[in-house]
Amino acid sequence: xxxxxxxxxxxxxxxxxxxxxxxxxxxxxxxxxxxxxxxxxxxxxxxxxxxxxxxxxxxxxxxxxxxxxxxxxxxxxxxxxxxxxxxxxxxxxxxxxxxxxxxxxxxxxxxxxxxxxxxxxxxxxxxxxxxxxxxxxxxxxxxxxxxxxxxxxxxxxxxxxxxxxxxxxxxxxxxxxxxxxxxxxxxxxxxxxxxxxxxxxxxxxxxxxxxxxxxxxxxxxxxxxxxxxxxxxxxxxxxxxxxxxxxxxxxxxxxxxxxxxxxxxxxxxxxxxxxxxxxxxxxxxxxxxxxxxxxxxxxxxxxxxxxxxx
Ligand SMILES: NC(=O)c1ccc[n+]([C@@H]2O[C@H](COP(=O)([O-])OP(=O)(O)OC[C@H]3O[C@@H](n4cnc5c(N)ncnc54)[C@H](O)[C@@H]3O)[C@@H](O)[C@H]2O)c1
Numbered sequence: 493x494x495x496x497x498x499x500x501x502x503x504x505x506x507x508x509x510x511x512x513x514x515x516x517x518x519x520x521x522x523x524x525x526x527x528x529x530x531x532x533x534x535x536x537x538x539x540x541x542x543x544x545x546x547x548x549x550x551x552x553x554x555x556x557x558x559x560x561x562x563x564x565x566x567x568x569x570x571x572x573x574x575x576x577x578x579x580x581x582x583x584x585x586x587x588x589x590x591x592x593x594x595x596x597x598x599x600x601x602x603x604x605x606x607x608x609x610x611x612x613x614x615x616x617x618x619x620x621x622x623x624x625x626x627x628x629x630x631x632x633x634x635x636x637x638x639x640x641x642x643x644x645x646x647x648x649x650x651x652x653x654x655x656x657x658x659x660x661x662x663x664x665x666x667x668x669x670x671x672x673x674x675x676x677x678x679x680x681x682x683x684x685x686x687x688x689x690x691x692x693x694x695x696x697x698x699x700x701x702x703x704x705x706x707x708x709x710x711x712x713x714x715x716x717x718x719x720x721x722x723x724x725x726x727x728x729x730x731x732x733x734x735x736x737x738x739x740x741x742x743x744x745x746x747x748x749x750x751x752x753x754x755x756x757x758x759x760x761x762x763x764x765x766x767x768x769x770x771x772x773x774x775x776x777x778x779x780x781x782x783x784x785x786x787x788x789x790x791x792x793x794x795x796x797x798x799x800x801x802x
Contacts, residue, residue, distance in 0.1 A: 505741060505745050506714075508749075508751055508756070508770060509756075511539055511751075513539060513540045514536070517541045517595075518596050519536050519542070519543050519544070519596075519754065520546055520596060520598070521533045521546065521600040522547070522602050522603040522628065522631070523547060523576075523602045524543070524545035524553075524556065524602065525549060525552040526556070526719060527719060527720065528713050529545075529603060530556050530560075531743040531744045531747035532602060532747040532750045533545050533556065533569070534559075534560045534563060534744075534747075535744070535747055535751045536598065536751065536754060536755075537564045537569050538563075538564040539755065540566060541566075541597075541598070543560070543570075544569075544571075544572050545557065545569070546573075546576075546585060546603070547571065547574065548573065548574065550573060557571050572585060573585065573588075574631070576627030578614035578615065579615050579630055581614075582627060582634065583630075589635075595641070596635055596638045596649060597642050597647070597649050597650070598650050598754045599650070600654070600750055600754060601631070601651070601652065602654045603623070604623070604624045604654065604720070605619060605620065605624065605720075606720050606721070607677040607724060608723055609677070609723070610671075610677075613627075617795065618669075618670040618672070618675070618680055620681045621684050621687070624681070624688065625683075625687040625688055625691070625792075626792060628653065628691075629691055629796055632651060632653075639706045640705070643704065644705055647760070648705045648707050650706070650707050650708075651695070651708040652709055652750055652753045653688050653692050653711070654688075654710075654711055654712075654750060655686075655689050655710045655775075656712055656713075658681060658682045659712075659775065659779070660775075660776045662683050662684075662685055662686030662687075662776070663679070664683060664686060664687060664690075665683065666787065669791065686778070686779060689776070689779045690784065691785075691789070692709065692710040693764055693780065693785055694786065696708040696763040697764070697782075698801060706763075707759075707761065707762060707763030709753050709759070709762075709764070710765070712766065712767070712773070713747070714741050714745075714768070714769065715740050715741060716742070716746030717732075717736040717737075717740035717741065718743055718746070748769075749768065749769060752767070753767055
């Protein structure tokens with residue numbers, strides 16, 4: 493009944509096809525201890541991948557590891573601390589991961605916060621911008637070297653970045669990326685999700701120009717029943733509580749497009765797409781503006797303290 497009603501309302505519940513074993517591959521899933529990230533980690537683990545959950549809550553992360561190991565009978569699941577709201581922590585995470593001497597075939601930039609009150613990351617950036625976007629910008633750039641070594645002509649390494657339909661109403665405010673003059677939680681979340689799409693396109697162009705065997709795609713999971721909505725106003729939470737069973741996807745359904753982007757054979761070597769319900773979809777017009785993409789990349793390099801490659 494739920495699936496039929498969802499389809500009548502246009503909310504297509506996408507389920508990816510069965511994939512062959514991915515044994516021997518290594519994946520990192522940020523925010524993989526809960527919600528969509530946990531389901532993504534579980535589904536990749538079920539396919540035989542070695543999955544590293546990157547998160548900022550050790551207890552939750554370890555619980556997720558145990559649960560996933562039991563559910564999937566795959567022992568190669570581990571938690572590694574990474575607070576995406578701290579550049580020091582991100583750098584430490586990359587050092588710890590690199591010390592393991594593993595390849596990296598799949599990076600799922602999934603962690604995020606939504607509608608948080610005005611707050612700053614450890615480095616003084618507005619939290620949506622600093623954590624959702626800039627944290628993943630730095631993490632991806634620091635992991636690129638390993639991913640370039642891991643991808644091959646027939647088996648590209650894949651970067652999957654979780655955006656949201658909210659990006660369609662997002663605006664990049666270059667005069668105030670940190671929303672310090674006028675803070676709107678909705679505006680800040682939408683800006684961070686638009687920035688992630690533009691980052692994906694800019695990164696894909698650079699990877700193609702450099703002839704690297706790494707691809708970058710953005711995904712939209714749809715509307716999914718998770719804790720992400722904890723900061724929504726109480727009437728909104730009440731409506732969600734009453735209707736989620738019908739209109740919201742389950743975390744497993746929400747993870748389907750991330751998993752599809754991570755392993756689907758038909759996406760081999762293909763990057764620069766925005767995927768929704770397993771389909772290539774047009775993102776916001778502004779997201780294709782290469783000049784703005786480059787401007788965002790240049791600013792982000794300065795903010796994250798890394799050399800500019802664009
Ligand atoms: N739920 C939805 O309807 C929906 C819709 C569109 C997009 N998304 C996106 O999906 C992604 C996953 O969200 P979710 O719905 O599973 O929410 P969730 O709140 O259940 O999970 C968010 C994850 O991010 C992690 N996280 C938060 N702050 C962190 C930090 N400082 N460092 C490291 N990890 C941190 C959390 O621990 C958690 O594991 C987010 O990027 C979100 O914007 C969700």
